[in-house]
Amino acid sequence: MATGIVLLFNIIRYFYYHQYLALPFYWTFFVLTAIFLSIAWWAGKQFDKVKYLSERDPLTGAYNRRTVEEHFHKAAKISDIKKQSLGVIMLDLNKFKEVNDVFGHQKGDELLMQVTTALDTFVGKHDLVARWGGDEFVVVVDNLNEDTADNYVKELQQAITLKNAENFPNVEASVGYAIYPQHGKSFQKLVQEADAYMYRDKKEH
Incomplete structure (x- = not known):
């Protein structure tokens, strides 16, 4: 310009x-x-x-916290106009600490970058992937609702497992989600709901 x-x-x-x-x-x-x-x-x-x-997050290239929150507010306004829902997904890697402890932090960083690539490949063009911190990621998904969320989450988990199957065969992801506006209207509330859902999933594994 x-x-x-x-x-x-x-x-x-x-x-x-x-x-x-x-x-x-x-x-x-x-x-x-x-x-x-x-x-x-x-x-x-x-x-x-x-x-x-x-x-951006300097390690993975995923968006950072500030950017994903700004994106959510814009996406929520568009969803209101279209009378659609919006998904906020929290994702945490299982056994990530084991990867760092056994193979070293360089391998852990490599895993985080591979997960970011898998997420970027999986999500739609209007969705956004952000690293929330450590081995946690947040994904804002356009037009996700309660009827489609469970299948979407399963496919997302499979995409991460397949991407890392060769180098990190034991690494899977625990995932939780919340739907705007049904589960909350603020980004913070939806993150809390998705986080609680994610930890319930993690305890089952």
Whole structure:
């Protein structure tokens, strides 16, 4: 966008000085334009980098807590307009501590990155995956309701198990969910409900 603004500025500059005022045209015009464009491109890249780092978890590349909460508020408004529900899923890896203890934290980090990849591949284009902390993830799922949630969760768990079957065969995920607005209207309330559901699932394993 920054380069587009600079380009537009230089087009206006050309017509104003060389067409409207009829000033002589010099080749240095292109040099200045190139310099301006280079600065704008560099500034744009720096802005994109800072924006990415402010929204993402540095290890996995999943979104962070602040971003998922902002996304939920926007998605909830859209769901209200469409008269649809919205799912908030909490996910925790079983036996993650064993992976760290037996294979080391580097392997644990590798597992977290693989789980993120599995989740990103599984979810829809309007859904969002965030690392909540440690080995916990939150997924906001568009148009998820109580009739479809159980099947969705089972398929999600299978996707994670299959993704990690070769390198981490014993790792599975405990998953809980809450539905907006039936189980709560605030993000915090839905996370609490999904978290409680998840720990009930974890005790069963």
